[in-house]
Amino acid sequence: MTQQLCFESMAAAPITRSTRLQHARIAADRGIERVAGNAEDLSPGWSDAALAALRTFSRNQSAAAWTMEMARSVIEGDLAEPSDKRAWGSITRIAVKRGYIVRVRGGFMPAASSNGSPKPCYVRGEGA
Numbered sequence: 001m002t003q004q005l006c007f008e009s010m011a012a013a014p015i016t017r018s019t020r021l022q023h024a025r026i027a028a029d030r031g032i033e034r035v036a037g038n039a040e041d042l043s044p045g046w047s048d049a050a051l052a053a054l055r056t057f058s059r060n061q062s063a064a065a066w067t068m069e070m071a072r073s074v075i076e077g078d079l080a081e082p083s084d085k086r087a088w089g090s091i092t093r094i095a096v097k098r099g100y101i102v103r104v105r106g107g108f109m110p111a112a113s114s115n116g117s118p119k120p121c122y123v124r125g126e127g128a
Contacts, residue, residue, distance in 0.1 A: 033090070043080040050079055050091045055100045058128040065104050065121035068092055069111045085113065092122075099127025 040047050053075040068088055082088070095101045107121035 043082070046080055046082060046087075047091065047094075050075070050082075050088070051094055051100075053078055054091055054095050055128055058095070058101050058122075058124045061124045063123065065107050065109070065123050067109050067111055067119045067121055069113050069119060071122075095125075096122075099125040101125045101128070 054071060057071050057075055072085075072088060092101070096103060101122040102125045104121040104123055108118035109121055110116040111119040
């Protein structure tokens with residue numbers, strides 16, 4: 001009887017789509033931080049070098065939109081290979097925050113690196 005009362009008194013929080021998305025974003029943030037840290041551990045200074053290379057790439061672009069996969073295909077030859085391609089997630093976020101690149105609202109292109117799944121498009125930012 002006591003156990004039943006305990007369960008009845010527990011208010012079950014509904015798991016909504018919003019809650020699931022919030023949990024997914026938290027997991028993504030943690031993953032991005034982890035792989036960026038790994039890349040930095042394996043190659044100290046990688047993040048700064050990658051960010052500088054992305055800024056230079058962006059500065060040299062016209063008004064045409066591009067994906068990070070396209071940018072990486074140009075940039076990666078000049079950088080040490082990160083332990084995980086997802087390390088670029090951190091670089092992308094910082095570049096957006098600093099205004100080096102701007103995400104095109106509603107703009108997506110297929111990416112070969114992820115079996116043609118749509119990836120966000122970017123253009124040169126004012127800070128590039």
